[in-house]
Amino acid sequence: MVADITLKSISKKFKNNTALANINLTVRDKEFFVIFGPAGAGKTTLLNVIAGLYLPEYGNLYLNGVYFNYVEPEDRNIAMVFEDYALYPHFTVFENIASPLKSPKYKESKAVIEKEVTRVARILKIDHLLERNISELSNGQRQRVGLGRALVRTPNVFLMDEPITHLDAKLRHQMRAELKEMQKNLDTTTIYVTHDYLEALSLGDEIAILNEGKIEQIGTPDDIYFYPHNEFVASSFGEPEINFFDALVTDDKQLSIFEEAKIQDIPDIVKNKLDTSARSIRVGIRPKDIKYSFVKENDYSVECSVYSFEPLGAKAVLTVEKNGNQIRLVVPSILQMDMDQHVYIELDINKAMFFGPEKINLFSKFLKDAKGEVIWQS
Numbered sequence: 001m002v003a004d005i006t007l008k009s010i011s012k013k014f015k016n017n018t019a020l021a022n023i024n025l026t027v028r029d030k031e032f033f034v035i036f037g038p039a040g041a042g043k044t045t046l047l048n049v050i051a052g053l054y055l056p057e058y059g060n061l062y063l064n065g066v067y068f069n070y071v072e073p074e075d076r077n078i079a080m081v082f083e084d085y086a087l088y089p090h091f092t093v094f095e096n097i098a099s100p101l102k103s104p105k106y107k108e109s110k111a112v113i114e115k116e117v118t119r120v121a122r123i124l125k126i127d128h129l130l131e132r133n134i135s136e137l138s139n140g141q142r143q144r145v146g147l148g149r150a151l152v153r154t155p156n157v158f159l160m161d162e163p164i165t166h167l168d169a170k171l172r173h174q175m176r177a178e179l180k181e182m183q184k185n186l187d188t189t190t191i192y193v194t195h196d197y198l199e200a201l202s203l204g205d206e207i208a209i210l211n212e213g214k215i216e217q218i219g220t221p222d223d224i225y226f227y228p229h230n231e232f233v234a235s236s237f238g239e240p241e242i243n244f245f246d247a248l249v250t251d252d253k254q255l256s257i258f259e260e261a262k263i264q265d266i267p268d269i270v271k272n273k274l275d276t277s278a279r280s281i282r283v284g285i286r287p288k289d290i291k292y293s294f295v296k297e298n299d300y301s302v303e304c305s306v307y308s309f310e311p312l313g314a315k316a317v318l319t320v321e322k323n324g325n326q327i328r329l330v331v332p333s334i335l336q337m338d339m340d341q342h343v344y345i346e347l348d349i350n351k352a353m354f355f356g357p358e359k360i361n362l363f364s365k366f367l368k369d370a371k372g373e374v375i376w377q378s
């Protein structure tokens, strides 16, 4: 069953509040497509538009190239999985998973129901729990039953809205791997909403980043992490967050970030993009790409003072202060630094990203035309 979905110029308002503004995207058949964004970005609204629960004010939806704005939700063959599964608590796992197949629309035979429920329960590794009541399950097991109930219908498309957000960290990690494998086995187009960047990077074949109802970028996890289109995307992916520095472009096309220290020669490929007339640029460097030392090692060393030191197992997040700005680094946790202690840092300019006017990455591979349609992505 082929299921690709295209959204063209979709807009949706709630009174005066624009929840979605000119959304253009294509989800390819059998793709695991992630919609990522902060609270209130419009993620759930977008799923609801695809499911048919909201009609967009403007724009068209296509399923396999066929216009489907006015197809009723129940006729779209789209299964939605929410974080809150609303299971029947007094029924068994089997009965819960089987329930969609007993609805007037499907009314499957007993044999078909038995086969389908067993198939799905095996994929979700809950086949040993089929006779248990929902009230006797852990939260993680309940979430799987909820997924199972969506899976038995073999829909064209799955829509999943933060289905594992409230599981504990260990189980979430495990479920991430299982969801990915499950999707491969099921061979079904999946659109998955999350505000967790690790979930987005590990699950998505492609990720759309939504912010204030607009698409900031669409791309593969590598595109998003290594070529973020703008500062918003760069700062949304990575923990601790990427550091941004204001830099001055000098006449000889070098960069100056700190008065007291030089910056290594920037690569020619970057020089060619720099505009000396603009004079200022923002440099983004991830915390793992800044070195520390306790003595001034060379002309590139910048003296800072320790603002905070957070041990996180083997690694620690060291925050230092320079000229009133905070800079985050990842360091080994055995270092044990004291507040206000002096340290030196060195930026690895070869790992830096460069953001120009409008906070756009000079090396962005994400281009849109005047109508907001993506015209090029590597």
Ligand SMILES: Nc1ncnc2c1ncn2[C@@H]1O[C@H](COP(=O)(O)OP(=O)(O)OP(=O)(O)O)[C@@H](O)[C@H]1O
Residues within 6 Å of the ligand: 014, 017, 018, 019, 037, 038, 039, 040, 041, 042, 043, 044, 045, 046, 195
């Ligand atoms: N039924 C509604 N009536 C009025 N405003 C709404 C309605 N649903 C959503 N909104 C508004 O639309 C915007 C987008 O909301 P939406 O729930 O789609 O965001 P989200 O990205 O899913 O957020 P979250 O991660 O918090 O669930 C928000 O400003 C929200 O307040």
